[in-house]
Amino acid sequence: MxxxxxxxxxxxxxxxxxxxxxxxxxxVTSRLSLPVSGRVTELRARPGDRVRRGQALLVIDSPDVGSAMADLARAEADLALKQKTVARLQDLSGGDAVARRELEQAQADLAQARAEQARAALRLRNLHLGESSREGQRLTLSSPLDGVVVERNANPAMEVSPSLTSPLFVVADLxxxxxxxxxxxxxxxxxxxxxxxxxxxxxxxxxxxxxxxxxxxxxxxxxxxxxxxxxxxxxxxxxxxxxxxxxxxLPARRGEPAVRVPNTAIVTRGVHAFVFVETQAGEFQRRRVDLAARGGDDSFVSQGLTAGERVVTQGALLLDAELSAPADGQP
Missing domain, CATH: 2.40.30.170 (Efflux pump adaptor protein, beta barrel domain)
Known part of the structure; x- marks a missing residue:
């Protein structure tokens, strides 16, 4: 055949x-977990879903989030109170030594209140809470990139914590x-x-x-x-x-062109290699070619064959034997 x-x-x-x-x-792959403990209340993406950057993947109810937000609210209220106290004492201090001592103490308290407010705000930033996520104890986990949800390890009502070994979601741009x-x-x-x-x-x-x-x-x-x-x-x-x-x-860095044919197309006669080119339906021409390289499955022809020509890939040896056989009546 x-x-x-x-x-x-x-x-x-x-x-x-x-x-x-x-x-x-x-x-362009993100393995997403949460830095707080909580319970999954909503799942908004499934494996295989295409998601956009910023799109919600799940929502959890987290006492840790509520505690962090309450700490920030207390720190901001205390800071505002200390600022008012310092402003009032600055107006009253004048040359009174007692009032100056009270002012210095109030200024020290104000510096401590600023540090506490900064600490509470930093804790919220480390929890990756955007403005839209600050809803009571609710924390929304969003995709950081456009991509596909290739893995989800979260289930409804699942308890999550920072100690989980597997990411809740894996999102990748495929x-x-x-x-x-x-x-x-x-x-x-x-x-x-x-x-x-x-x-x-x-x-x-x-x-x-x-x-x-x-x-x-x-x-x-x-x-x-x-x-x-x-x-x-x-x-x-x-x-x-x-x-x-x-x-x-790995192409050669010089970029030499070649024509690839399967090894079954190559017929070797002595030191020369040949292929059979189908010139038209049912008609074949034996043609000598130069091989630039030969691999386990394919050979690469540098001369003698042009890309787009049809070559015999199965039965080349049979054709070669027929062409090499003596004609009828000849010895």
């Missing part, structure tokens, strides 16, 4: 494809992903930040995406003799997903 397919243009790689996986881009690949140590010095990777996935056959290297690990894993390579990948259509396995090709 003869099968053919279209040869495709592909940048000449420097090595075999790297086995890699996709992961959340941690620069339009951006990381590619994590294990780079052989011999290739480590050849890869630099900014180099590009060509990404392929079995989930999206015949489609390539481009990623950019952002980090090459500083150490070699002593067990695998590999270096961790990290690259950023744009995923505007969301068709690629975290934890997918992909192949990552």
């Amino acid at each position: 003869i099968h053919s397919s279209v040869a495709t243009a592909f940048p000449l790689p420097v090595a075999q494809p790297l086995e890699a996986r996709l992961a959340y881009d941690e620069d 339009r951006h992903l990381w590619v994590l690949a294990d780079l052989p140590e011999k290739l480590g010095p050849q890869v630099r930040v900014g180099d590009r990777l060509v990404i392929e996935s079995d989930a999206l056959p015949q489609e390539q995406r481009e990623a950019r290297v952002v980090q090459v690990g500083p150490t070699v894993d002593p067990a695998t003799r590999r270096v961790v390579l990290r690259a950023k990948l744009d995923n505007p259509d969301g068709r690629l997903m975290p934890e997918m396995f992909v192949r990552a090709w």
